[in-house]
Amino acid sequence: xxxxxxxxxxxxxxxxxxxxxxxxxxxxxxxxxxxxxxxxxxxxxxxxxxxxxxxxxxxxxxxxxxxxxxxxxxxxxxxxxxxxxxxxxxxxxxxxxxxxxxxxxxxxxxxxxxxxxxxxxxxxxxxxxxxxxxxxxxxxxxxxxxxxxxxxxxxxxxxxxxxxxxxxxxxxxxxxxxxxxxxxxxxxxxxxxxxxxxxxxxxxxxxxxxxxxxxxxxxxxxxxxxxxxxxxxxxxxxxxxxxxxxxxxxxxxxxxxxxxxxxxxxxxxxxxxxxxxxxxxxxxxxxxxxxxxxxxxxxxxxxxxxxxxxxxxxxxxxxxxxxxxxxxxxxxxxxxxxxxxxxxxxxxxxxxxxxxxxxxxxxxxxxxxxxxxxxxxxxxxxxxxxxxxxxxxxxxxxxxxxxxxxxxxxxxxxxxxxxxxxxxxxxxxxxxxxxxxxxxxxxxxxxxxxxxxxxxxxxxxxxxxxxxxxxxxxxxxxxxxxxxxxxxxxx
Numbered sequence: 001x002x003x004x005x006x007x008x009x010x011x012x013x014x015x016x017x018x019x020x021x022x023x024x025x026x027x028x029x030x031x032x033x034x035x036x037x038x039x040x041x042x043x044x045x046x047x048x049x050x051x052x053x054x055x056x057x058x059x060x061x062x063x064x065x066x067x068x069x070x071x072x073x074x075x076x077x078x079x080x081x082x083x084x085x086x087x088x089x090x091x092x093x094x095x096x097x098x099x100x101x102x103x104x105x106x107x108x109x110x111x112x113x114x115x116x117x118x119x120x121x122x123x124x125x126x127x128x129x130x131x132x133x134x135x136x137x138x139x140x141x142x143x144x145x146x147x148x149x150x151x152x153x154x155x156x157x158x159x160x161x162x163x164x165x166x167x168x169x170x171x172x173x174x175x176x177x178x179x180x181x182x183x184x185x186x187x188x189x190x191x192x193x194x195x196x197x198x199x200x201x202x203x204x205x206x207x208x209x210x211x212x213x214x215x216x217x218x219x220x221x222x223x224x225x226x227x228x229x230x231x232x233x234x235x236x237x238x239x240x241x242x243x244x245x246x247x248x249x250x251x252x253x254x255x256x257x258x259x260x261x262x263x264x265x266x267x268x269x270x271x272x273x274x275x276x277x278x279x280x281x282x283x284x285x286x287x288x289x290x291x292x293x294x295x296x297x298x299x300x301x302x303x304x305x306x307x308x309x310x311x312x313x314x315x316x317x318x319x320x321x322x323x324x325x326x327x328x329x330x331x332x333x334x335x336x337x338x339x340x341x342x343x344x345x346x347x348x349x350x351x352x353x354x355x356x357x358x359x360x361x362x363x364x365x366x367x368x369x370x371x372x373x374x375x376x377x378x379x380x381x382x383x384x385x386x387x388x389x390x391x392x393x394x395x396x397x398x399x400x401x402x403x404x405x406x407x408x409x410x411x412x413x414x415x416x417x418x419x420x421x422x423x424x425x426x427x428x429x430x431x432x433x434x435x436x437x438x439x440x441x442x443x444x445x446x447x448x449x450x451x452x453x454x455x456x457x458x459x460x461x462x463x464x465x466x467x468x469x470x471x472x473x474x475x476x477x478x479x480x481x482x483x484x485x486x487x488x489x490x491x
Contacts, residue, residue, distance in 0.1 A: 008146050010048040011072035012038060012186075015088045016057050019081050019406045024468055025461050027193045028055050029202040029250055033078050033109065033134070038183035040139045046146075050186040054079070064095055067103075074104045074142060078134075080252075082111035083383060084406040086119075093125040104145060108134045110221050114385035116158035120165045129158040132221070133207075135180040137171050177207065177228050184244060195278055195304075196457040200248035201240060205233060205266060209254040211284070214387040215321050215352075215380060218254045225258045230266035238273050249302075251281030260290065267297040275302070278450070282307040285325060285333035295340050304454060305343035307376070308333060313366035314359075317352050321388065331370050338373070341448050343455070346372035350426060351380035356416045360425045367433055373442060374458055375433045377426050378407040384490050393487040398479045400489050408469070409477065412486075423473050427466060434459065
């Protein structure tokens with residue numbers, strides 16, 4: 001039996017992130033990834049501490065003061081904004097090692113999983129990279145470090161050995177997600193909110209996505225779709241509501257309703273709890289159409305909004321990016337959600353095609369035809385681990401600041417439309433969608449008071465983001481003056 005070193009200290013750091021989603025809303029959700037890692041550690045006898053530096057946009061010197069005070073043996077870092085958060089993680093690792101070079105720095109997430117070699121070569125202050133799902137891998141790595149054992153047999157990690165960088169054998173997928181609990185107790189001291197200052201957490205019913213969208217790395221990272229036990233997850237949500245006062249659950253699944261039967265069982269289990277909670281999440285439009293006969297269960301369970309990845313109006317582009325969707329089903333899904341008083345947010349991505357001015361006009365017309373309650377316009381961001389990267393790696397970029405590769409900043413050059421015109425067109429489409437008579441009528445006179453409040457909340461955030469993005473584009477962000485290809489940036 002393994003006896004833990006009594007003074008072995010582990011510090012989980014959620015780094016401060018300058019993304020719009022972290023800074024503008026003044027609301028934060030708990031770092032699900034770090035809490036998921038912490039659960040197995042606590043159950044194994046360790047006592048990790050959480051420093052959520054993103055919560056208060058903590059300055060680096062204050063983070064270092066905390067590290068100096070705690071004097072951890074191990075620092076674990078990761079962030080949901082994996083690509084754009086990596087620069088601050090690199091900086092923190094260097095500064096932490098400056099305080100105490102014996103501290104072991106471990107990082108994980110989507111970006112480190114695919115860029116492990118680059119990270120280890122360029123950042124001597126990072127000791128280990130956890131590749132893929134981290135619950136069991138992190139536990140075994142820390143147990144080995146705690147016992148001063150060799151780590152060669154720990155699957156799913158990358159590390160240095162003298163002058164080499166080594167990646168161990170890949171760890172098998174977690175088949176039963178319920179075998180590892182989330183350390184909700186580490187939320188103590190933080191007031192996590194969402195949906196208008198309501199106490200909230202982020203959860204997953206499932207991991208993975210069976211669809212091959214070539215711009216998305218989720219299906220590659222999670223490998224295959226798996227789901228939590230419907231009844232056990234409903235029980236956990238009930239516990240969060242009663243023990244922690246949680247009012248809102250934000251589902252972080254890529255596609256929670258993949259298995260129609262399991263998803264329906266979950267909805268029914270939650271309805272039986274009669275919790276009167278608010279649920280929001282993302283879902284595929286075609287699954288909403290598929291579930292038309294029992295959409296009333298979505299509403300009864302508490303769902304108030306779904307984000308629908310519309311992405312593009314052009315069927316040729318949708319085929320090119322392997323979206324496996326259609327404009328007809330997208331529009332039908334929005335109509336069905338409205339029938340059951342569930343808000344729809346349509347995300348639309350700029351940059352998949354080589355847009356001309358007429359394409360922006362056609363996109364706007366299509367969004368009007370869809371008639372969603374809310375819109376979110378994003379920019380295509382070609383991550384190196386996606387199939388889409390290979391298709392566009394020779395194209396030029398206008399922004400090489402990795403911390404801004406967060407879908408909210410224009411990255412790819414649009415050869416037919418100047419960048420300043422692109423952002424003005426995007427901002428014009430956003431404001432016209434939100435001030436059209438139908439949209440104003442809904443957020444003023446919708447029959448559901450809770451949805452009216454939700455729309456006011458989102459519109460207030462949207463106004464701040466709208467001005468912030470324009471200010472950042474024209475006065476802060478530095479775009480490239482000399483051409484650079486995507487491949488050059490990551491080579």
